[in-house]
Amino acid sequence: MKRYTLLAALAVVFVAPLLWALGTSLKSQSEATRMPPTLFPTEPVTRAYGTIFEGTTQTPVLRWFANSLIAATLHMLLVLAVSSLAAYALARLEFRGKRLMFAVIVGTLLVPGFVFLIPQFLIIDQLGWLDSLTALIVPGAAGAFGVFFLRQFFLGLPRELDEAALVEGANHWQIFTRITLPLSKPALATLAVLSFLANWNDFIWPIFVIFSPEYFTLPPGLSILQGAYTIDYPVIMAGAVLASVPVLILFALTQRYVIEGISRSGLKG
Amino acid sequence: MVSLTLKGAASRPATAVPRSGRATPYLFLAPYLLLFVVFVLAPAIFGIWISLHDWDYLLEARPFVGLDNYTALLDPASAVYADFWMSMRATGIFTLFSVPFLVVLPLGLALLLHRPFRGRTFFRGLFFAPYVLGVAVVSLMWRLLLDPNLGLVDWLLGTDIGWTTSLPWAWVALVGVTVWWTIGFNGVIYLAGMQDIPRDLYDAAKVDGAGKWAEFRHVTLPGLRPVALFVVTTTILASANMFGQSYLLTQGAPGGETRTAIYYILDQGLSQYKMGSAAAMSYVLTLALILVSVINFRLFRRRS
Numbered sequence: 298m299k300r301y302t303l304l305a306a307l308a309v310v311f312v313a314p315l316l317w318a319l320g321t322s323l324k325s326q327s328e329a330t331r332m333p334p335t336l337f338p339t340e341p342v343t344r345a346y347g348t349i350f351e352g353t354t355q356t357p358v359l360r361w362f363a364n365s366l367i368a369a370t371l372h373m374l375l376v377l378a379v380s381s382l383a384a385y386a387l388a389r390l391e392f393r394g395k396r397l398m399f400a401v402i403v404g405t406l407l408v409p410g411f412v413f414l415i416p417q418f419l420i421i422d423q424l425g426w427l428d429s430l431t432a433l434i435v436p437g438a439a440g441a442f443g444v445f446f447l448r449q450f451f452l453g454l455p456r457e458l459d460e461a462a463l464v465e466g467a468n469h470w471q472i473f474t475r476i477t478l479p480l481s482k483p484a485l486a487t488l489a490v491l492s493f494l495a496n497w498n499d500f501i502w503p504i505f506v507i508f509s510p511e512y513f514t515l516p517p518g519l520s521i522l523q524g525a526y527t528i529d530y531p532v533i534m535a536g537a538v539l540a541s542v543p544v545l546i547l548f549a550l551t552q553r554y555v556i557e558g559i560s561r562s563g564l565k566g
Numbered sequence: 567m568v569s570l571t572l573k574g575a576a577s578r579p580a581t582a583v584p585r586s587g588r589a590t591p592y593l594f595l596a597p598y599l600l601l602f603v604v605f606v607l608a609p610a611i612f613g614i615w616i617s618l619h620d621w622d623y624l625l626e627a628r629p630f631v632g633l634d635n636y637t638a639l640l641d642p643a644s645a646v647y648a649d650f651w652m653s654m655r656a657t658g659i660f661t662l663f664s665v666p667f668l669v670v671l672p673l674g675l676a677l678l679l680h681r682p683f684r685g686r687t688f689f690r691g692l693f694f695a696p697y698v699l700g701v702a703v704v705s706l707m708w709r710l711l712l713d714p715n716l717g718l719v720d721w722l723l724g725t726d727i728g729w730t731t732s733l734p735w736a737w738v739a740l741v742g743v744t745v746w747w748t749i750g751f752n753g754v755i756y757l758a759g760m761q762d763i764p765r766d767l768y769d770a771a772k773v774d775g776a777g778k779w780a781e782f783r784h785v786t787l788p789g790l791r792p793v794a795l796f797v798v799t800t801t802i803l804a805s806a807n808m809f810g811q812s813y814l815l816t817q818g819a820p821g822g823e824t825r826t827a828i829y830y831i832l833d834q835g836l837s838q839y840k841m842g843s844a845a846a847m848s849y850v851l852t853l854a855l856i857l858v859s860v861i862n863f864r865l866f867r868r869r870s
Binding site: 300303304307308310311312314315317318321329330332333334336378379380382383385386387390391392395398401402405408409410411412413414415416417418419420435436438439440441444468469473494497498499500501505515516517519520523530533534536537540541544545547548549552555556559560561 | 592594595597598599604605608610612675687689690694695696700701703706708711716717718721755757807809814828835848849
């Protein structure tokens, strides 16, 4: 019983701020600034959502939502494709320089990301990708985590099936697509969710490489929203809710994959 | 390529390790390596090159200046000295105060969730949930909760504290919000580590008549050593990388006191476009982080 009391108290600390944000988004502006504050709206109104769905040229919130969805989805697919191919080569194929290559790739996991930001900005500029969704989709897929994570998983798969397939005359592309990938669904799902979340939530990169409101994603958009609606708290919180609901639903559906993936990265990292 | 590898493989039916055509591994690697070279390796080298120039994004001329960008950081008379070291100090303060909480509190959380009980998965998910939200959502939400005039926190506590505008409260707010946001992440890593401690060690401790505390002290803690090293290392790195909370929650207030090193570096490099100087700063910060990591590893090794 003592355990449940403690857990319930903690649960309040973790959930109350989220409920408060949801509640505020449904308040009228006068209620949101009333003292004493109310946790839930006494008369719920959807005005704030009407305002953000309508949007303005400076705050096209639905456009940001679409941009976030497009960028995170394409980024996730790109990560899955390039990481699984590279991980297969590193786990299953023999070639010169393999150890060195793996060491260099994994070594970059230890280098803090900010070191790359300024030169990356200049490279993106040279490629003509500044102020476009491409800048949010592609560069992040060069991260080493996906390759490392999938390689570890592939190494754990039994080799017998590959060998049998080779004997039957299959090539590595066929083994990769018909044996390795189908056996790796849990790991691929984990990587998919983690890369989607990371891209969806990214703030530091988009605020520097995107300049036009129509190419913003939700996280940098929220800070614009805050600037535009300074004390219209319901509108700001409605934006926050819009940015949270998809990832909270995704997390609720894939909790096992996310938590296992993170646990594994901790133990083998 | 497909037919080549097919023949190559078929002609060696009995080899234990699958062999392949020479090009095959490189074809599998090519897409990733292309991205890796362009967006990781090239920037790593290009960054050093930039730091040796007076590199202003908006100017055509980018004269080579040798180590000037680095020496300026050590020269109290230079334009960047005071602000840079104030931002390094801010990062240091944040790291010093956030890391202990983020190492100890998640351990408590993991202990609470370690043994199976009804609703365990539910609570684990609940405590982890804030982590799936981005820094923008979290900071914006807490900015309103901590608002000195209308915030719920001041009202609940019956206080009138400027959480985001005065010291030391701005630090309390930044550390507190970060703990709330990321405690579940470290907690999950500890949990996985506890799951890996062999059950018979606990059974043996019971046979020896060990109480709960002795069991924790002599079985759980030593078993978690490698995981704890990972948690400490990644938490130091993450804290030293802090940017969003300071940018959105306190906006560096008061007077730049809570403007972290990353905040200052990116502001110099990507807002003011003084990229040479900013690149040099990022290497100095990296050097500081390497030093901290080495000390951290040494300490862990000595205790084992």
